[in-house]
Amino acid sequence: MSKPVIVFAGAVYPGQFGLLCDYLRHSGLAESYFLTTPGHMKRNRQRGNHILGFRPDGPILSDDRYYYSAKVERSARIGRGLLNALRDLRKHTKIDVVVAHSLWGAPHFLYDEIDAAIVSYIEFPSFRAHGWDPAYPPDLAQRIADRNAEMLNFHQAVCSDLVICPSQHAKSMFPPALRSNIEVQMEGFDFTSMPAPVTGGREKMTIGFAARDLSSAKGFETYVRLVDKLASQGVDAQFIAFGGAEEVTYGYEQQAVTRAHNGQIKTFRDHLMLKHPRAAKVIEFPGKLPYAEFSKRITEVDLFLYPLKFGVANWGLMEILGRGGCVLAPDRGYAAEMIQDDVNGQLLPDNDDAWINAILALLDDPARRFRYGQKARNLARAQYDLSVTAPRYMTLFRQAMSNRAARIGNAQETANSPRNMP
Missing domain, CATH: 3.40.50.2000 (Glycogen Phosphorylase B;)
Incomplete structure (x- = not known):
């Protein structure tokens, strides 16, 4: 049986899942790649040819962005560049799972556009859920802007084949209706x-x-x-x-x-x-x-x-x-x-x-x-040593693959249902 191909995506490397990506490859558990921005790819080229680049669709931080949707716009620029890179990579290798940081590797443009299971890592859904000291409250504009980021994370919780959060406390911040598709696993350490x-x-x-x-x-x-x-x-x-x-x-x-x-x-x-x-x-x-x-x-x-x-x-x-x-x-x-x-x-x-x-x-x-x-x-x-957490992650990635297969199968069954026949 061939190794699963796992592609991690994030604007910063090694950052989130960088060590895990390296460990999966070096241990032989998976054929793993990390898609990051060109600068991080270049600076870390010595770590291996599995560090690949994607180019966001324009500057992810710009002076003319609309304040209330700036994070969503940043995620859109990242997501568009990520889709382009994954399509190019798909020409050379199959992709079983894409593991994307919810904001810095935003996957919301990938749904139904690539034939891979999508796993979204969401640290927490919003600052409203995360909390802050009442002595130092956010302004109205900050509270409203936070809603857009929350909206983006809730959408990923609905559409991803699996969501991973770092703690039970983080999972509890999501509405109960969304928690069934969320698993808890903190990253590993060397x-x-x-x-x-x-x-x-x-x-x-x-x-x-x-x-x-x-x-x-x-x-x-x-x-x-x-x-x-x-x-x-x-x-x-x-x-x-x-x-x-x-x-x-x-x-x-x-x-x-x-x-x-x-x-x-x-x-x-x-x-x-x-x-x-x-x-x-x-x-x-x-x-x-x-x-x-x-x-x-x-x-x-x-x-x-x-x-x-x-x-x-x-x-x-x-x-x-x-x-x-x-x-x-x-x-x-x-x-x-x-x-x-x-x-x-x-x-x-x-x-x-x-x-x-x-x-x-x-x-x-x-x-x-x-x-x-x-x-x-x-x-x-x-x-939490990598030797312990890496197999756990592989179990979650296989779970995401099964979830996708069931989803695609159900969609195909629906499409072939006599009610939908011309």
Whole structure:
């Protein structure tokens, strides 16, 4: 039996599913390709000839786009270019499955235009469903624009042969009527390349925060507030927050900061440093680091605070767990899917006193920190190493192929029904 041909599509490579695509090819599970934009193809050519290019139908970001439908227009330009590239690829090879990022590899122009099963990866359907802090709400225009992105994702949930979400929490954000075609599977990691934490040998305990951005959704505000309280109690520790301060991905706090300070304060981080001066004196901000340096620095953290407010999956959290980090996280949402309380970490309510008490207890309990970290490392690797997740993905891709075959068969039966005969 020949290997299935799986084509991943996304404007950024390696990005979403890049490692999975490579793993499927190198392990022999599938003949896999990755369609990305020409610049990313060129920069990653050394990774293999399976990295192919597609050219969007015009600039995906332009100054003359209509604000309320800008994301849909961007997806349309991506989708049109993707259709052209897949048609060209189809001349040389069969395609069994196309796995497309819902926005950056938008598949909505592919339905019934190519003879392959379409799998859409949707991180979450809309910011309305995702949530934001009421202290930093979106404007009317932002709320309306979000509806168009939601509409695009709902359409994909209806028309795709299968939808994949990264967590049960993400799946729950879709209307119940759409969930039957949605499966949950988080991406895999190459944990073998990740060193374990370094324990001992430091003068002070290190209490860290790590996320792509220092944002409200990731819980950075809570981290700063907790550090401020710990500092006020005389806790002698090192505090470090990894992540970029210049841009926010999943919230609207930046515009609130700009308005509150008449543009004089540039970032949410700087706003919080003014609000919590004790924390400002003790937190180190390395900024965005090259991955090798980031990888080394996070192994030196004794205790990670991960007070996530809003999110549907976080690769940073899973990487910390997979490295053997000791983590405190909220007892709700996505984090509660990854962490079992008092097994591979500790889950806490949204209450500062509960967090402070847990932090102080763990600072004085190195054996429990070690136990949490070792269990976190073992569970993460047993559940989310690429060697484990790749076969699961192949099962989902075969499910999508079966769904398509049934759909096409049903359509053919309907067309051949006596009621439809001339």
